[in-house]
Amino acid sequence: DAKTTQPNSMESNEEEPVHLPCNHSTISGTDYIHWYRQLPSQGPEYVIHGLTSNVNNRMASLAIAEDRKSSTLILHRATLRDAAVYYCIRSPYNTDKLIFGTGTRLQVFP
Amino acid sequence: GAVVSQHPSRVICKSGTSVKIECRSLDFQATTMFWYRQFPKQSLMLMATSNEGSKATYEQGVEKDKFLINHASLTLSTLTVTSAHPEDSSFYICSAPTPLNTGELFFGEGSRLTVL
Numbered sequence: 001d002a003k004t005t006q007p008n009s010m011e012s013n014e015e016e017p018v019h020l021p022c023n024h025s026t027i028s029g030t031d032y033i034h035w036y037r038q039l040p041s042q043g044p045e046y047v048i049h050g051l052t053s054n055v056n057n058r059m060a061s062l063a064i065a066e067d068r069k070s071s072t073l074i075l076h077r078a079t080l081r082d083a084a085v086y087y088c089i090r091s092p093y094n095t096d097k098l099i100f101g102t103g104t105r106l107q108v109f110p
Numbered sequence: 111g112a113v114v115s116q117h118p119s120r121v122i123c124k125s126g127t128s129v130k131i132e133c134r135s136l137d138f139q140a141t142t143m144f145w146y147r148q149f150p151k152q153s154l155m156l157m158a159t160s161n162e163g164s165k166a167t168y169e170q171g172v173e174k175d176k177f178l179i180n181h182a183s184l185t186l187s188t189l190t191v192t193s194a195h196p197e198d199s200s201f202y203i204c205s206a207p208t209p210l211n212t213g214e215l216f217f218g219e220g221s222r223l224t225v226l
Binding site: 032034041102103 | 114116142144146153154155156159201203205207213214215216217218219220222
């Protein structure tokens with residue numbers, strides 16, 4: 001049970017921002033929120049993770065709702081190379097074991 | 111460059127044979143590694159946790175005698191699919207946590223197994 005809910009697919013145009021939502025309404029206080037993405041025929045790639053505060057890195061931003069029941073991955077300017085399946089995963093703080101849900105397939109159009 | 115490497119990337123075998131897939135952590139040690147399988151157009155399914163120096167921990171429904179896991183060293187875990195059958199054809203992926211304790215997992219490139 002992945003315990004997160006994401007839309008099956010989303011579309012974006014190149015160079016536009018993309019907001020990928022994730023619901024995790026049953027999250028516990030010590031669960032982290034992780035985002036990974038997977039390009040076709042490749043292993044997943046780490047994107048970002050957070051606990052309570054919003055997080056930024058070179059790839060993306062993670063906005064976490066105040067009640068932590070949802071989060072949004074923000075790609076500030078989508079490129080064609082960002083087309084992938086994006087997985088939102090909640091995981092207890094004391095484990096590296098990740099249970100993947102179905103993810104969101106992002107299509108980026110030129 | 112890749113920090114977790116899998117070999118082979120593709121393998122085709124006959125039904126009934128065994129296939130070994132290697133997962134190596136490059137430039138870091140991994141006492142724990144994870145094995146996943148992924149069928150076409152589906153998500154990753156966790157198969158087992160590979161533990162250096164002890165037995166692997168298998169997820170519910172995964173046959174441990176079918177999928178043999180050996181964590182031979184701090185940089186190598188192997189998955190052997192024994193007596194492979196066409197239904198075992200899948201994309202097998204391993205992962206290892208970064209030693210930097212940043213919460214990030216490194217994933218291998220994946221190994222595509224086709225059983226004829």
